[in-house]
Structures are given as C-alpha cells and as structure tokens.
Amino acid sequence: MVRRVAVALTVTLLVSGCAAQQKSAVGPAAPGVTDTTIKVGGVLTKTSASGYSTKDAEIGAKARFERANAEGGVHGRKIEFVGAEDDGQDAAKGDAAAKKLVQKDQVFALVPVHAPNFGGAAFLEQQGVPWFGWATGPQWCGTRTGFGYNGCLAPKQGAGSQTWWGSQMADLLGGAAGRTVYVQTSDSSGSKYGGTTISQSFTAAGFKLVGVNSGLPAAAPPPDWLPYVNKIMTSNGGKAPDIVVSVIAGTKFNVGLYSALKRAGYKGVLTDATSYDAAILKDQASAQALEGVIAAPMFEPFESTAPEIAKLKQDVEKVSPGAVLTQHLAIGYWSADIFLDMLNKTGKDLTREKFLATGNGDYLYENAGFGRIQYPKDHSEPNGCGALVKLENGAFQVAKSMKCFDNVPLK
Numbered sequence: 001m002v003r004r005v006a007v008a009l010t011v012t013l014l015v016s017g018c019a020a021q022q023k024s025a026v027g028p029a030a031p032g033v034t035d036t037t038i039k040v041g042g043v044l045t046k047t048s049a050s051g052y053s054t055k056d057a058e059i060g061a062k063a064r065f066e067r068a069n070a071e072g073g074v075h076g077r078k079i080e081f082v083g084a085e086d087d088g089q090d091a092a093k094g095d096a097a098a099k100k101l102v103q104k105d106q107v108f109a110l111v112p113v114h115a116p117n118f119g120g121a122a123f124l125e126q127q128g129v130p131w132f133g134w135a136t137g138p139q140w141c142g143t144r145t146g147f148g149y150n151g152c153l154a155p156k157q158g159a160g161s162q163t164w165w166g167s168q169m170a171d172l173l174g175g176a177a178g179r180t181v182y183v184q185t186s187d188s189s190g191s192k193y194g195g196t197t198i199s200q201s202f203t204a205a206g207f208k209l210v211g212v213n214s215g216l217p218a219a220a221p222p223p224d225w226l227p228y229v230n231k232i233m234t235s236n237g238g239k240a241p242d243i244v245v246s247v248i249a250g251t252k253f254n255v256g257l258y259s260a261l262k263r264a265g266y267k268g269v270l271t272d273a274t275s276y277d278a279a280i281l282k283d284q285a286s287a288q289a290l291e292g293v294i295a296a297p298m299f300e301p302f303e304s305t306a307p308e309i310a311k312l313k314q315d316v317e318k319v320s321p322g323a324v325l326t327q328h329l330a331i332g333y334w335s336a337d338i339f340l341d342m343l344n345k346t347g348k349d350l351t352r353e354k355f356l357a358t359g360n361g362d363y364l365y366e367n368a369g370f371g372r373i374q375y376p377k378d379h380s381e382p383n384g385c386g387a388l389v390k391l392e393n394g395a396f397q398v399a400k401s402m403k404c405f406d407n408v409p410l411k
Helices: 002-029 057-070 091-104 121-127 164-173 189-204 226-233 251-263 278-282 284-290 307-319 327-346 352-359
Strands: 037-044 078-086 109-114 131-133 146-148 180-186 208-216 243-247 269-272 363-367 371-375 385-392 395-404
Touching (some): 037 057, 037 327, 057 078, 057 109, 057 307, 078 091, 091 109, 109 327, 146 327, 164 189, 164 269, 164 395, 180 189, 189 243, 226 251, 243 251, 251 269, 278 284, 307 327, 371 395
Parallel strands (some): 037 078, 037 109, 109 131, 131 146, 180 208, 180 243, 243 269
Antiparallel strands (some): 363 371, 385 395
C-alpha cells in the first residue's frame, strides 16, 4: 500500500511539473498576457521646456479601455492599463521609458505613444513590441510594429502623401485658384516633414506655395517674432499670403506667431493642426490670439453630432468627470480603439507575432470618429482623413466634418 501511494504521488508530481513547464513555455510567447488580462502602458510628453504636453491622451486611452472592460474585455481578457510614462520631449528619456515598460513592467504593447520626439522606436521594432499613437514623425514610418492611428505623416518620396487638409480648405473657401499659402515650421524633424507633406497637400489642391520657413527653434518660442513675421508678410511678391499654415507643436508657439501677425496687420487665414483645444478657451489671451484660426484635427470634432463622438464623451465622463475634451485626449482614445479592434480580429490565441500578423495583413478598420486605417499600406503613408474646426466668437465650430481623400505620391 505504501509503495502504491508513493508511485501515485510521483506520477502526480510529474504531471504537475509538466503542466507547470507547459505554462511557463507559453508565458514568454505572450508577455503581458494572461487568461484574463492584457497589460499595456504608454509614453507621452507630459512635461517639456516649451510647455507642450500630451498628457490628456492618457485619459482618452483609459476611457476607451474602461468601456471595453465593462463590456467583458476582448475575448474574455480585460485591459490592464498601467498608465503612461513621461518622456519630457527628450528622445533618450523616451527610449528609457519604452524599455522600462517592456522589460520591467512586461507590457504586451505600448498604447498610447504620443510624443513628438519619441526615441523608443528602434527598440520596440527590434523587440517586436506593438505601439500605437499619433504618427507625427519619421520614426513611425516603415516599421512593422508602429501603428499610427492616422497612418504615417512622414512618407518617403514616391510614397502616398496627404491631400485632405488642402482639399478641405479649398472646399471651405470656395476654391483654391488664385490663393497663396505660406508654411511655417520649426527645426524639429517632425515639423520639417510635416511642412513638406502639408505644403504638397495645399499645392495638390490648387493653392500656390509662396514660402516655407523651417528656421524656428523647436525648444521654446523665440523672444522676437518679427523676423518670421516680416518674411511671411512679404512672401507673396511683397504682399501677405492668403493662408498661413503653422506646423508647430505647441499653443505657446501659435499664440506668439498669430499675435505678432495680427499686430502686423495680417487679415488672411491662419490654420494649424494643434489649436483645436478647449483648454485654450479658458485663457482669454490665448483665445483672443487664436480667434478665427481654422484647426485641422485628424478626427471628427467634439462638436459633431455623430454617434461615435457621443459615445466618446460618455466614456470620458465615466472615468474623468468634467474633463476638458482636448485633441490629445481624442488621439489617445482613437489609438486605443484601433488597438482593441486589432486585438479582437487576432482572436483568443494571442501572441505578439499573431497580433502583428493581423495588423500587417490585409487590415482595414473604418470608424466615423477618425476615418479609416489600412495596414500595411498606412505604415508608409497617411490615412488621408481629417476635419476642419474654426474658433469663432470664443467657441469652436465644425467647419468641415471628417472626410477621407486619396493620397498623391510625395514629390
């Protein structure tokens, strides 16, 4: 009897050991994944010398994840969101933040990544770790792991380049014929790339480009805007252009530039990608400086009556009552939304490789909140979608609702 018990105990221990080995063998194939959870975290520019901050993207992502969790998760797994690291707008800190999330926190993916000078791209690509966010710089483009919710905004020559901004503006103004455009960027890589692609967006729509200036330092607003203003005010054959496009990251920059232009007597159209921010309305000086600006968000505006926007507002209110709806918040929300859709399409048997195979296969997702996204095509070009919003009498109004346009090869 003793011998039988000993044999039975030995068999039980061997079976348990094999099961443990099988479980541990599965673990490394899917970091951050258990039977009931998927762990993710992000990297944002929460603080910077220039005052530029994308911290609200954390609220947006959390809001979308919480709704997914309330609905039962994705294939029975709920999202464990560990929050976002701050890169301080420093590439080295961004690289360190990505390594911490992957190596120490053991996240499955990085969501959201919303940092203009993000430095962790090479590490994530080498490790095969998916990351989702606003693809403003060249580090997003041509990767296998980086999924910009709006595609790649820094395509290489010959790849598809956006036309939507210029096309939407032409529709809004009743045509582009005879109208001139001047583009002001900073000296950051993302801003310069943006200046090239956005310039072509306007010329492709029929506008005449009369100047591009990329000499503005990205670190902080200049003490004197006059040299930049003088170039703008004389760029159109000694006259001011009809449209000034600002490709600068940060409200302080745009407030300074627009205020200086208005003091110089500029009466044309001012447009940029970042001034659509309800927080601006709380500051009288900023709101006055930006009065009349036409912002170009790459998502459906909060003022829209679309059901998707109503759902976004409900989701945000649940996790952060009274939160101000900002562009960064929307970017975090839609980045998380695409990540969740890709998870769902990957299926229950989840590994990073299977997830990436889904995303880099014939992946297509359309949503009225941000337009459409298609991979792998949009690893190398923008998704071609955007809206226009005008600040008028201290309030934002939808000027042109979300619409998608075909890209053209970048020259």
